[in-house]
Structure formats: structure tokens, C-alpha cells
Amino acid sequence: xxxxxxxAAATGLQPEQKKNNKNLIIGLLAALAVGLGGYHLYExxxxxxxxxxxxxxxxxxxxxxxxxxxxxxxxxxxxxxMTGVNGTLEAKIADQSTEIAxxxxxxxxxxxxxxxxxxxxxxxxxxxxxxxxKITSLEADVARLTEENKSLSQDKLTLTADKEKLTTxxxxxxxxxxxxxxxxxxxSTLNASNIVITPINVKNSGVEKVSTTAKxxxxxxxxxxxxxxxxxxxxxxxxxxVIAPDGKPITIGxxxxxxxxxxxxxxxxxxxxxxxxxxxxxxxxxxxxFSPGTSFQQGNYTIQIYQNGFLIGQGMQELKKGGLxx
Numbered sequence: 001x002x003x004x005x006x007x008a009a010a011t012g013l014q015p016e017q018k019k020n021n022k023n024l025i026i027g028l029l030a031a032l033a034v035g036l037g038g039y040h041l042y043e044x045x046x047x048x049x050x051x052x053x054x055x056x057x058x059x060x061x062x063x064x065x066x067x068x069x070x071x072x073x074x075x076x077x078x079x080x081x082m083t084g085v086n087g088t089l090e091a092k093i094a095d096q097s098t099e100i101a102x103x104x105x106x107x108x109x110x111x112x113x114x115x116x117x118x119x120x121x122x123x124x125x126x127x128x129x130x131x132x133x134k135i136t137s138l139e140a141d142v143a144r145l146t147e148e149n150k151s152l153s154q155d156k157l158t159l160t161a162d163k164e165k166l167t168t169x170x171x172x173x174x175x176x177x178x179x180x181x182x183x184x185x186x187x188s189t190l191n192a193s194n195i196v197i198t199p200i201n202v203k204n205s206g207v208e209k210v211s212t213t214a215k216x217x218x219x220x221x222x223x224x225x226x227x228x229x230x231x232x233x234x235x236x237x238x239x240x241x242v243i244a245p246d247g248k249p250i251t252i253g254x255x256x257x258x259x260x261x262x263x264x265x266x267x268x269x270x271x272x273x274x275x276x277x278x279x280x281x282x283x284x285x286x287x288x289x290f291s292p293g294t295s296f297q298q299g300n301y302t303i304q305i306y307q308n309g310f311l312i313g314q315g316m317q318e319l320k321k322g323g324l325x326x
Contacts, residue, residue, distance in 0.1 A: 060118075061116070061117075061118060061121065064118065064121050065111065065116055065121055068107075068110075068111060068121055068124050068125060068128065069111055071125070071128050072107050072108075072111065072124070072128055075128055075131050075132055075135060076104070078132075078135045078139070079100070079131075079135055079138075099134075100131065100134060103127050103130060103131050104131070106123075106124075106127055107124050107127050107128060107131070110123065110124040111124065184230070185308070186308075186310075187230055188228055188230050188231045188232065188308070189228065189231075189307060189308040189310050189312060190226040190227065190228050190231060190236070190238070190276075190278065190307045190308070190312055191226065191227060191228060191312060191313075192224045192225070192226050192305045192307075192312040192313025193224065193225050193226075193227075193313065194223070194224055194225045195222070195223075195224040195303065195305070195313050195314070195315035196222070196223045196224070196315070197220055197221075197222055197301070197303055197315050197316070197317035198210060198220070198221040198222075198223070198317075199211055199212055199217040199219075199220055199296075199317060199319060200217065200218060200219050200220070200221055200289075201213075201216045201217060201218055202218040202219070212317075212318065212319055212320050213319070213320055213321075213322035214295070214296045214297060214298040214299075214319035214320060214321060214322065215295060215296070215322060216322065217296045217319055218291060219289050219290060219291040220242065220289065220290060220291075220296075220301065220303075220317065221287070221288070221289040222240065222242075222287070222288045222289070222290075222303055222315075223285065223286070223287050223288075224285075224286055224305060224313055224315075225283050225284065225285050225286070226238065226276060226278070226283070226284050226286060226307070226312070227281070227282060227283040227284065228278070228280070228281070229280070229281045230280065230281075231278050231280055232278075232280065233278060233279050233280055234277075234278060235275050235276065235277055235278070236275075236276055236278050236307060236308070237273050237274070237275055237276075237307070238273070238274045238275075238276050238286060238305060238306070238307045239260050239268075239270040239272075239273055239274075239305070239306040239307070240270065240271050240272045240273075240274060240288055240303065240304070240305055240306075241268065241269070241270050241271055241302075241303070241304040241305075241306065242271040242290060242292075242301060242302075242303055243301065243302040243303075243304065244292075244297055244299075244301065245297045245298065245299025245300055245301065245319075246297065246299075249268075249269045249270075249271060250271050250290075250292050251269060251271060252271060252272060252290055252291075252292070252293070257269065257270060257271055257272065258270060258273070260273075260306065260309075261309060262306060262309050262310070262311070263308075263309035263310055264310075268306070270306070271290060272288060272290060274286055274288055296319050297319070298319055298320065298321045299318070299319065300316050300317070300318050300319075301316065301317050301318075301319065302314065302315075302316050303315045303316070303317070
């Protein structure tokens with residue numbers, strides 16, 4: 001009987017055990033699902049954070065690159081503003097052109113990269129800083145050269161003003177000199193005095209006799225004295241004009257008659273030109289004789305003496321008609 005009942009008892013415990021196992025499995029599955037859900041959420045949050053960090057980093061690099069570009073553009077603008085400022089400065093820029101060009105190429109190379117790193121941007125910043133240092137030095141040279149140019153311009157203005165004043169003073173001095181020379185020139189003109197006109201009749205025997213009868217006069221002998229207190233020693237020309245009674249000047253071809261210029265009346269025809277050896281403040285006597293080549297006319301013969309363009313003396317001699325037996 002006992003052996004028959006045991007299996008029955010064991011059979012009665014199996015449903016409860018299965019139920020417990022099923023609940024355990026369900027619990028484990030539920031716990032696993034919750035764990036997987038939590039893990040998934042954790043991983044999702046972690047990925048989101050990493051993505052956000054990446055986006056932030058990209059934004060930071062982009063902003064950093066933009067700032068580096070702006071800084072580089074500003075440096076280039078400063079450098080370009082100095083071209084043509086001064087020849088000396090341009091020569092200095094040319095001396096540093098290789099170094100500057102190398103730095104510019106390195107910076108452009110980094111900025112042209114789509115995926116430039118923070119380290120590369122840092123290098124670009126350093127290169128820009130070095131470039132700015134060179135530019136600052138050049139700007140200081142510009143300021144110095146500008147001040148020097150201002151000083152030179154002021155000096156030039158001063159020198160120009162001084163030159164203009166000297167030119168004006170020189171012109172005034174030259175004018176004074178010219179005026180003085182004119183005064184001295186005029187003042188040194190000789191004075192003619194003691195003018196004597198002697199009509200001479202020359203006999204067949206050669207004896208000379210004074211005659212005032214026109215038809216008997218063969219020549220006129222003219223004598224006068226010249227002197228001047230300030231005239232410089234040396235030779236000077238004295239022009240003698242003999243004007244006939246009809247008002248026409250008498251010329252003597254063999255004696256070299258011609259024209260000369262007077263100060264007041266322009267060109268005049270002279271009868272003879274006499275060279276006089278002048279001595280300062282000493283009287284010199286000049287003798288001159290001429291024949292017209294034709295018979296003398298009745299009337300007044302006028303003698304004019306010119307020197308230095310001025311009329312310095314004048315005399316007159318009358319020649320008469322004469323009687324039947326004269």
C-alpha cells in the first residue's frame with residue numbers, strides 16, 4: 001500500500017515546482033530586459049555626450065580657424081598698407097620678403113585645410129604672431145621715416161624760403177650794382193672844354209694861314225681838351241661830328257666815317273673817330289683836322305663831340321662869303 005501511495009505524493013508536488021521555476025525565469029527575463037534597457041539608455045546617453053563633444057570640438061576648431069583667418073587677413077592688410085610708403089622701407093620689406101613669404105605660405109597652408117587640427121591652428125597663431133612682430137617693426141620704421149620726411153620737408157621749405165630770400169637779395173644787389181655801374185659809367189663820361197675851330201687856308205708854298213672866307217678854306221683844325229676825375233685809365237673813342245651849313249653831317253671815307261649809338265638820339269653818323277688815351281683826373285688835348293673833299297660852303301659849321309654815347313662838347317665856326325678881291 002505504501003509503495004503505491006509514494007508516487008502519488010510525488011506527483012502531487014510537481015505543479016507547484018514548475019510554477020516557481022516559471023516565475024523565476026520570468027523574473028530573470030524581466031531583470032535582463034530592464035538591464036538591457038538600462039544599458040541601452042546608458043550607451044545612448046554616452047553616445048550623445050560623445051557626439052555633443054565632437055560637435056563642440058568641431059565648432060571650437062571652426063571658430064578658432066575663423067579667428068586665425070581674421071587675424072591673418074588683418075596682418076596682410078597691415079603689410080599691404082606699407083607698400084609704396086617709402087623707398088627705403090620698400091627695400092627693407094624686400095630684404096625680408098623671403099621670410100615673410102614663407103610664413104604666409106605656411107599660414108595659408110594650414111587655413112586651407114578642411115580638417116586642420118588644434119595643434120596646427122596653434123602653429124598658425126604662432127606664425128601670425130611672428131609675422132605681426134615683423135610688421136610692427138616695419139610700422140615703427142614707417143613712423144620714424146614719416147617724421148624724418150616731415151622734418152626734411154620742413155627743412156626743404158626753410159631752404160626754399162632762404163633761397164628765395166637770397167635770390168631776391170641777390171636780384172636787389174644786382175640791381176643796385178647795375179644802377180651803381182650805370183651811375184659810375186655816366187659819371188666817368190669825359191668832359192670836353194676849350195673847343196677851338198680854326199679854318200685854314202693852305203698856300204701853294206705849303207704855308208698855312210687862318211682864313212674865314214669859305215672859298216679860301218682848305219681844312220678845319222679842331223682842338224679841345226678832355227678830362228674826368230674818376231675815369232679809368234685806358235683808351236676810349238671820341239666821335240667828332242662836323243655838320244655843314246645845310247644841316248648834313250660831313251663824312252670822310254678815307255678817315256673811316258660811320259655810325260655810332262648815342263644815349264638819347266639813337267644812331268648818328270660821325271665824321272671821324274679819334275682814340276684818346278685817358279688818364280684819371282688828367283687833362284688831355286685832342287687835335288683833329290679834316291677836309292670835306294669839296295669846297296667849303298658859306299655859313300656856320302657845327303662841331304659836336306661825343307663820348308660814351310653822350311654829347312660832351314659843341315662848337316661853331318662861321319665861314320663867310322668874302323669880297324670880290326678876297
